[in-house]
Amino acid sequence: MWIIDWFFDVLANLGLLNKHAKLLFLGLDNAGKTTLLHMLKAINKREGSGTEVSGIVFLVDAKDPERLPESKAELDALLSMEELSKTPFLILGNKIDHPNAISEDQLRHELGLYQTTGKGKVPLDGIRPIEVFMCSVVMRQGYGEGIRWLSQYV
Template sequence: MFLINWFYGILSSLGLYHKSGKILFLGLDNAGKTTLLHMLKSDKLGTYQPTQHPNVEELTMGSINFTTIDLGGHLIARRLWLEYLQDDVSAIVFLIDSSDQERFRESKQELDRLLTDDQIGKRPFLVLGNKIDKQGAVSEMYLKGALGLDGLTTGKQGGPTNNRPIEIFMCSIRNQMGFREGFQWLSQYVQ
């Protein structure tokens, strides 16, 4: 409940009290999308089976309504990602397992495919480098370079931009750290 109240407080303080939106949770399989979605919904950590079908959840915090969609990250699911962009999507959250360096190249390919698709336009893009609590997790600077985001990010303070708002935040969903700051950054761009 703490996380829900905290998230509600952030959105309310940023003038998003009566707003609603749709957020896509994307990333390779095993990055933590479903875990994050359930953490935001119930403030509880759990172990979940790989996502086989789109997982749609309504998050209501006060009078703020968000539809979150976890599309899964296995190869077949990734083929459907762009189809969901035809809907009125407010923002994209892209998760990466920061401890699985063998899959950084694959993550970069998927991220590049999304960032160059015209359907996405200038929608805000939050990249979460998850699992920083695991051995082998890389630094933010290393991950930013591996994903080709050097020079493309908006900055942690955010603010007005003529380009697509995009930023990377390192986090551990398991330890409930880092992703709150990412959502705080993202909230200023959700229309």
């Protein structure tokens, strides 16, 4: 029974308790998507009706700068899709625990994300929420703040 209590505590801490949202985890291979899913323990095994996505979590490997142009191309393609024009995007720069990881400013520059929504609670006024958070999934750092930010908009 303690595992159920723990699971609900995690969801509440991340702002996802009592939320009915479909989050899509995207990113290049080896960016940390599967690891993050296992850390959150929030894999939804039910098939929902419809294909509407409530939010996108896009992971980028911050220690692999050679693949940043490829990440940018994928992200740009997603951001330009009309069906995702109102979908909030959380960009997670993962693997900051690695000594060669780039900074948040460098990641923003490489991805062309100079102006984003802001990390606080921001009224939308028709603007799609998009923000960058740096994290280390394996060290359990940073992604919680990002997921809490995203939960405001789903």
